[in-house]
Amino acid sequence: MDGVSFAVAPGEIVGVIGPNGSGKTTLFNAILGQIRPTSGHMEFCGEDITGMSPLELARRGVGRTFQTLQVFGKLSVRDNLIVAAQEFKGTLPSRLFAPPDAGLGKHADEMIELFRLQPVAHLPAGSLSYGQQKLIDIAMAFMPKPRLVLLDEPCAGVNPALVEQLRELLMTLNKTQGGSFVVIEHNMDFIMRLCPRVICMVEGRVLAEGRPDEVQLNRAVLEAYLGN
Amino acid sequence: MRKVEVTIVGAALIAIALAPLGLKNYGIYLLTLWCVYVMAGMGLNLTVGYAGQMSIGHAAFVGIGAYTAAILMKLGWSFWLVLPAAALLCFAVGLVLGFPALRVQHHYLAFATLGFNVLMFLFFRNEEWLTGGTFGISGIPRPPLFDRSGAYFYFTYGSTLVLALALAWIIRSPWGRAFAALRDNPIRAESLGVNIMAYTLLAFAIGAAFAGIAGAYFASLVEFIEPAPFSLTSSLMMLLMVIVGGSGRFFGPMLGAAIVVLLPEWLRVMKDWYLVMFGLAVVALMIWLPGGLLSIPERLRRA
Numbered sequence: 001m002d003g004v005s006f007a008v009a010p011g012e013i014v015g016v017i018g019p020n021g022s023g024k025t026t027l028f029n030a031i032l033g034q035i036r037p038t039s040g041h042m043e044f045c046g047e048d049i050t051g052m053s054p055l056e057l058a059r060r061g062v063g064r065t066f067q068t069l070q071v072f073g074k075l076s077v078r079d080n081l082i083v084a085a086q087e088f089k090g091t092l093p094s095r096l097f098a099p100p101d102a103g104l105g106k107h108a109d110e111m112i113e114l115f116r117l118q119p120v121a122h123l124p125a126g127s128l129s130y131g132q133q134k135l136i137d138i139a140m141a142f143m144p145k146p147r148l149v150l151l152d153e154p155c156a157g158v159n160p161a162l163v164e165q166l167r168e169l170l171m172t173l174n175k176t177q178g179g180s181f182v183v184i185e186h187n188m189d190f191i192m193r194l195c196p197r198v199i200c201m202v203e204g205r206v207l208a209e210g211r212p213d214e215v216q217l218n219r220a221v222l223e224a225y226l227g228n
Numbered sequence: 229m230r231k232v233e234v235t236i237v238g239a240a241l242i243a244i245a246l247a248p249l250g251l252k253n254y255g256i257y258l259l260t261l262w263c264v265y266v267m268a269g270m271g272l273n274l275t276v277g278y279a280g281q282m283s284i285g286h287a288a289f290v291g292i293g294a295y296t297a298a299i300l301m302k303l304g305w306s307f308w309l310v311l312p313a314a315a316l317l318c319f320a321v322g323l324v325l326g327f328p329a330l331r332v333q334h335h336y337l338a339f340a341t342l343g344f345n346v347l348m349f350l351f352f353r354n355e356e357w358l359t360g361g362t363f364g365i366s367g368i369p370r371p372p373l374f375d376r377s378g379a380y381f382y383f384t385y386g387s388t389l390v391l392a393l394a395l396a397w398i399i400r401s402p403w404g405r406a407f408a409a410l411r412d413n414p415i416r417a418e419s420l421g422v423n424i425m426a427y428t429l430l431a432f433a434i435g436a437a438f439a440g441i442a443g444a445y446f447a448s449l450v451e452f453i454e455p456a457p458f459s460l461t462s463s464l465m466m467l468l469m470v471i472v473g474g475s476g477r478f479f480g481p482m483l484g485a486a487i488v489v490l491l492p493e494w495l496r497v498m499k500d501w502y503l504v505m506f507g508l509a510v511v512a513l514m515i516w517l518p519g520g521l522l523s524i525p526e527r528l529r530r531a
Contacts, residue, residue, distance in 0.1 A: 032419075058421035070416035072409050074476070083405045087421035095402040102402040140420065 001026055001037070001204040008148070013174055013181045015195030015212070017188070019224065023204040024184045025067065028150050032057060032064060044148065059088075061179075063146035067153050069133050073126025077117055077136055080125050081108040084140035107143070115139045115169065131162050138166065142173050148180045155187040163187060167194050192216065200224075237479070244385065248378050256377045257449070262489045263384040264446045269469045269481025270395050271438025276467065277476030278399060279431030280411025281329050285341035286466045288348035289318045289436040291458030293443020295352060298365040298453050307371035307448065314440040322436025326429035345460050352455035364454030368447050384445050391438060396478065398434065407431055411476075472513060474520030483521050 029035045033052045041050040086102035115135045185191045192212040200208045208218040272286045293314040300310045328340040374383040409417040473484025495502035
């Protein structure tokens with residue numbers, strides 16, 4: 001990456017597009033401390049978070065999803081959701097004596113209802129279909145009510161009906177939880193309808209930035225990425 | 229637990245409690261030994277089965293617990309003081325052994341724990357001034373009131389149940405869910421605020437503490453200890469107990485310990501062939517039932 005600089009306002013949804021190898025996931029990995037940039041820095045709510053570990057970032061309210069499915073296969077759907085938020089409640093010793101659901105059962109059930117996962121709530125997550133696991137994966141990221149969520153290709157491998165459900169869910173969560181989202185996605189229709197602002201990256205640089213319709217019509221973007 | 233499971237567990241608990249009434253001294257000794265292995269196996273199941281950390285050095289912790297108990301009791305300490313001392317020492321050593329797990333996983337971690345077992349075995353064998361070396365330590369007392377084999381069995385059995393309840397508490401608590409998250413997907417777990425370092429170390433330390441307690445009971449059971457029961461072979465047998473019963477299943481070590489402790493005894497009628505039969509049975513089990521014996525009901529439901 002070279003000279004990439006942008007800000008995300010509270011509650012804003014920003015899309016990041018670009019061809020494969022353009023540096024989108026590297027951008028996420030740099031923000032999330034998995035690689036350390038050779039120069040430059042990242043700030044979150046006025047605090048320098050450059051090089052912080054994923055654990056430190058999670059504690060500050062930065063959540064993420066991954067390109068590939070990342071659920072806890074042997075745990076039930078409900079337990080997947082509870083474990084996603086339990087570490088933010090109390091101290092490590094106090095959690096040994098907390099109720100089994102860590103006081104998060106009601107919140108988990110609400111999320112299960114929102115994501116329409118009630119029929120499979122008590123089944124092991126690993127036994128479910130790809131689409132259902134994708135929903136769990138995304139629901140987990142929102143369980144701790146993060147202030148910033150980085151979503152890496154939420155629509156990858158998802159059928160069109162589920163893509164629309166995902167878009168509606170993200171819009172709902174953005175309204176109810178009020179967090180900021182940064183979304184990497186190749187599905188142009190999804191990103192244009194979800195994100196009021198889009199950043200297009202090519203070869204590690206920001207090529208264009210603005211409203212989806214502006215970026216879509218940008219000649220350099222058309223040449224580098226959208227093609228036709 | 230479902231009603232049928234409660235019934236089976238209740239019946240098994242009563243049957244085990246009544247078993248000494250129909251057994252001679254050697255049978256009671258084997259049953260007590262089973263309890264000791266269940267204690268150690270439950271700890272290993274937490275480390276390996278629930279938290280997903282590989283360990284083939286568990287016998288070393290049983291050894292540390294046994295030698296701590298033996299040495300302190302020979303110095304006149306009460307069993308009731310020796311027990312927490314053995315557990316705490318193993319907890320502390322377990323914490324230290326957990327550190328390699330923060331850097332390496334799977335077979336690399338297996339070799340790190342293997343190295344630890346070899347190191348401790350050499351320590352038990354060579355540091356004669358403390359451990360008695362190959363001559364061991366004899367005349368280890370049992371706690372007063374429990375010095376007869378039947379009484380010592382019920383004492384050990386009761387303690388095993390208390391430890392089982394403690395383990396059930398841990399697994400049902402948010403800690404148990406965090407251990408499972410660590411096992412299933414540590415990268416995702418960390419991104420959700422699960423402190424991987426703390427839970428990895430705790431998984432080793434708690435598992436080691438269980439082994440330390442088992443060691444203290446073992447020392448009083450056999451009344452004489454020497455390095456052989458704490459060798460790498462014993463660690464492999466303990467891992468076998470967990471896997472044969474069902475790794476990550478609560479009752480896995482109970483069943484696994486019964487197979488590993490009692491099956492060779494039952495197969496003794498085969499004389500020289502018994503170890504061959506035992507080995508073949510284990511190989512067959514690993515091929516057809518990699519989830520352990522407790523996975524049979526699930527397999528039947530799916531069939």
